[in-house]
Amino acid sequence: MSALVSGRARIGRRTKDLTKRLVPGDIAVIDHEDIDRVAAETLVEKKPAAVLNAARSTSGRYPNAGPRILVEAGIVLVDDLGPELMDGLADGEPVLVDADGIVMAHGDRIAHGEVMDPPAVEAALEVARAGLSDQLEAFAVNTMQYMIKEKDLLLDGVGTPDVRTSMRDRAVLIVVRGYHYKEDLVTLRPFIRENRPVIIGVDGGADAVLDAGYGLDMIIGDMDSVSDRALRGTAELVVHAYRDGRAPGMERLRELGVADEAVLFPAFGTSEDIAMLLADEKGASVIVAVGTHGTLEEFLDKGRAGMSSTFLTRLRVGSKLVDAKGVSRLYRQRISTLQLVLLAVAGLLALAVALWATPGGQALFQILGARMDDLLSWFTSLFAAYPESPSEGV
Template sequence: MSTTVGTVLGTARIGRRTKDLTKRLEPGDIAVIDHEDIDRVAAEALVEKAPAAVLNAARSTSGRYPNAGPQILVDHGIALVDDCGPELFEKVREGARLTVADGVVREGGSTLARGTRQDPATIAASLEASREGLSEQLELFARNTLEYMLLEKDLLLDGVGAPEVRTVMDRRPVLIVVRGYHYKEDLATLGPFLRENRPVVIGVDGGADAVLEAGWKPDMIIGDMDSVSDRALASGAELVVHAYRDGRAPGMERLAELDLAEDAVVFPAAGTSEDIAMLLADEKGASVIVAVGTHGTLEEFLDKGRAGMSSTFLTRLRVGSKLVDAKGVSRLYRQRISTLQLVLLAVAGLLALSVAMWATPGGQALFQILGARWDDAISWFTSLFATRPATGT
C-alpha cells in the first residue's frame, strides 16, 4: 500500500495499552498509544482496525532489538508519528478532531505535539542500528531463563503447585489458544481436528474470544483476565486466574464484579499465562498439547519485550514431545481441491456409472423403467396446467 507522506485527519482514540485500544478503534481514527518497541502482534491488531494514523508517545523502536511492528504499520499506509513525548496524553482529548502533518499534531489552530514521522527509510535505519543490541538481549534472556528455572523448579520438574480443576484432561488432546501470531489462520486450519477429536479448548485471556469468533467454545480460560471479554468469561468455561507468586490475583476483582469469582481457581506462578496453561495441561495428563498463537522463536520472545518470556522457553522443554505448535500450519498446507472440482468429479463418476450400467441387460431395463417413470411424472405435472373443457349444468 501507499506510504506517501501527507496530511492526515481523524478522530483521536486514546489508550496506553494497545490491545485495549484496538477494541474501540474504527477505520479512519487516529490511535494515540504509549508503546515502546511496537511488536508484530500489536501492529497487526492495529492494521486490522485500519486507523488513519498512529501517534506514539514512546519510541516505536528503542534499539533493543529489530522489532517488526513499525514496518508493518508503514507498509499498510498507516501514518506513524513516533516519540511524541508523555505530554501527548495530557494535551490530546478523547474524540478530538486531529490534523497530523509532517510529524506535527494539531487540533484546530493549536499545536499539541511534535514527533518523528516514520517512513521506510527511517525504519530501515532504526532496524539496522537495533541489530547491534541483540547480543545484550541474548545475555539478558539467558540470565532470566536461569532465574526462572531456580524460582519455578518444583513446578517445572514435578508439577508442584498446579491447582485442582474441574476440567478433565487426562488422556485427552488439549488445544491452547493465544491471540498471537497467525492465530486466525491456524484456528481455521485446525477446524477438522476440532470436529474429529473434540479436544479440551483452553483460551489464554483474549484467546478465549478468538475461540468464540472461530465458532467454538472454550472449556477453560486461563490468564490475568485483563484482555478477555465479559462475553467469554460468561460462556460457562472454567476460570483459572493467573496470580503473582505471593498469591495476589488482580483478575479476581474483575470476576467478583461479574459474580464469577466463587467458582474461579487461582494459580500462583511466575512466567506468562500461556506457560501455566501448558504446564497445567501437562500435569493433568493431556495426551497432546496443540498450541495456537503462542511464542516459540527467538524473534517472538524478544518481540514481547518481557523478561518473563524466558519462562516460555523452559516450559516448552518441560512439556517436551506432547507439544505440537500449530503456527505455520496454515501457510504449509492449503486445500488444493475446490468445491467446483469436487462437483465435477462427482458428475464424472455418475456418468461413468451410467455408461457401465447401460452396457448390461439389467442396467438397460432399469433405465427403461426410470424413463417411463420420468414420462409419467412429466405428464402429471403438465396436466396440472392443461385447460379443461367447460362442463354444462
C-alpha cells in the same frame, strides 16, 4: 502549515485497551516502546488515520516488526513524541499532524516527533539488529533465573491446581490472541471437528475462540483482556496469580459474580506458560498451540524479560506440543466432501455395469429407457404449438 493527516485523538497507554475504542479515521495516541507485531496488526485492523507514539516505536533492543507493519499498511506513524503528547491531548479532541511531525490541537503545538516513512523504519531496524547480542545475553540470564524460581513446577508439576475439566488422553487446543491466530483457527477446522479437543482460551484468546464459532472449556489468565461475555459463559476459570497469592483478576470476577468456582494458579511467567503446564500435568495427549510464541524474535517481540519462561515451558512440554501451523500443514481430513461424492459416483457406475451384465438388468434398463422416452415426449408436448381452430381469424 500543510496537514499530513487529521482526526480525533483516541488516547490509551495500553495499546490493547485502546484498540477496543478505535474506529476508522481516528488518531491513535499511544505510549508503546518497541511496537510488537500483534499490537501493530490489531491497530491495522482498526484502520486509524495515524498512530502517534510518545515512545520510540523501535528502541534499538531488537528488530521489532510493528513499525514496518503499520507503515506498509499506509498508516502514518509519528515516533518519539515525548510524554507531553499524552498530557497535552484530551480524548476525542481534533488533532492535526503536519509533514514535519508536528502535532497541533486547539490551535497549539503539542509535540514534535519523527514521521516514520519506509526508509526511516528500515534504518531503525538495521540499528536494532546490532543490539541482538545484548538481548540474547539478557534472555539467557532471565532463563536461568526463572528455572531456579520455578524448578518444582517445571520438573514435578508442584503447585498445579485441581480443575474439573478432564484432559486425560485428550487433545488440548490452547488459543492465545497472538501471531496469526485467526488464520490458524480457520485452518484447524477439520482437526477440531474430528478430534473434539479441550479448548483453552488464554485471556483475549477466549474471545478469539468464541468469535470463531467454537465453545470454550476453560479460560486461563489474569482476566484483564477477556470480555464479560466470555467470563459469564460456561467455561471453567483459572486465574493467573502472583507467587505471593495476589490475584488482581479475581476482583473482576467478583464484580461479575463468577468468582465462586474460579481456581487460582500462582506462578511466575506468562499465562500461556501455565496453560501449557496445566494441560501437560493433567495428562493431555497432545497440546496444539494457536498464537503462542515459538521463536526467539517472538519472545523478544513480547517486550518483557518474563518471556524466557515460555522458552523453558516449551522445553518442558516439548514432546506433546505442536504449533498450529504445523498441524494445518501436516493434518488433512480423513475423507473430504469431494472424495465422498466421487466414491458414490463410482459405486453407482459399478452397480450399473453389474446390472447390465445380467438379463434381468438389461430388461430393467429397457423399461427405464422407455419410461424416460415417455416422460421426455410428455414434457416436449407441453411446449408444442396447438393447431388453429376454424373459428379463429374470422
